[in-house]
Amino acid sequence: MSNQADDNNLDVLIYPRYEGAVIFAVSRTGAPTELLDLLDAQGFTRHQEAIYVWHQLREDIPGLQAAGICARAHKALTAAGFNAHLDDRLIVRIG
Template identity: 40%
Template sequence: MSLADEYGTDVEIYRRDDTVYADTRTGAPAQLLERLDSLGFTRKSRAIHTWHELPEGLNQTEVKRRSIRAVLLLTAAGYDANISHDLYDKAVHTTVVAQAKSASMKTTRVPPRPTPSPSTRRNR
């Protein structure tokens, strides 16, 4: 049984010793596992259990940034994701949200409405 199973969530992100884990519920959908892969976590498995870990060697700010970003993006995608209190940092959270808003504004431009050409206008 995974930690996510115990808490009834989709993902639990926490630190044990020097490793940060993203523990998913048993039978987690492939899209959730792939999303964690894309968020910088490395997939691991043993027998029937699958989990993710952050790579070793990241500084503490990067560990918190990746963990908080993962929880925010997973939650926005409709997953129930939690982060342990020792990985949460309000300043990092604020920075991650600001970066996400900035990136969103750059990618969600509304294209200008095309002007009809004279040949497509109706004559009355």
């Protein structure tokens, strides 16, 4: 099992999985509590298995609303000084 945040030298990677049905926020191994708490505060649910910690959005959140949550989480993480990446598939372009 590989950690995509570690593999990409990021603090956190926010991306859709399973053809967009689930949105994950994967944090680096040993991520600080501040980073994990920021994701919690943005509406992501924390999960843990062995040494891996990740966050997910509920699957019943509509697409545009989920994209907005992801954008706000990305903004909060980068404002706090974390190296966060928001997958292009989650960026909503209007106009």
